[in-house]
Amino acid sequence: MKIYNDFKIDFSSAVPIYDQIKKHIKYLVLSGDLKENEELPSVRKLASFLKINPNTVAKAYRELVFEGVVDSRPGKGFWIKKRKGGDGEKEKILKEEFEKFVEKAVELGFSSKELREFLIKFIGGKDA
């Protein structure tokens, strides 16, 4: 199962274990290594593989359910949820992130003209 590949918890990290799990799964979903309707390892299986408490996996899964990444079927397991926008979903997320960036630029006092100039400089100056 793809999810096990290179999946190790960094116990010395400041980022919580449940968060490392969330990020790992999200990354696999976005990269296409975990496809829709694919089953995830059970809470206990993944926990014993990672040598952590099942509850920690459960927490990660629970939050992924809340964020719409996976679905739970009590007594059965967890499955990767069908992404709404398919490929457009990624662009939607990118758009949200970009809007946050624009907001910060505004806070810094940049006008929309100045911001556009900043971006043009980036676009022009990168490889092609």
Added chain:
Amino acid sequence: MKIYNDFKIDFSSAVPIYDQIKKHIKYLVLSGDLKENEELPSVRKLASFLKINPNTVAKAYRELVFEGVVDSRPGKGFWIKKRKGGDGEKEKILKEEFEKFVEKAVELGFSSKELREFLIKFIGGKDA
């Protein structure tokens, strides 16, 4: 003193008080409302104004010193530090924020070509 304007602590916020203070002061510095060599209210003055513990203000100021935003003079007070880059400082911060955004785009699986197209769409589609 400019710093007092609209400066209220949101006690129900998840953002720590000392962090609210840091953000407020940084914002005033970047917007130009707090100029270099301007004195900040003393730890105790600001604390009593905000109705919080002096130590919380001290912590905020301490971190601002560490980040190079203000200078401390024991027994005297705190002053806004002279910004190195002057106006270029703002652009430096914008650049950092933009790099974080690019990193997220990469995580999402965007190629640099796709990212450029995304940005061009934004630049073209905004007012002018």
Added chain:
DNA sequence: TTCATTGTATTAATAATATAATACAGTAAT
């Protein structure tokens, strides 16, 4: 020196968060 400020450091109390232990409940095969 004395006084009233100032910033600083140490420690304690509190709150928030992360993780673990345990018990409970759903599903399906036998």
Added chain:
DNA sequence: ATTACTGTATTATATTATTAATACAATGAA
């Protein structure tokens, strides 16, 4: 019904972060 899985909920523990209480030390004026 029994068994062996599943997810879920409750509670407890450990850790960390945040805030507060208090004492200490620097500055400058009277």
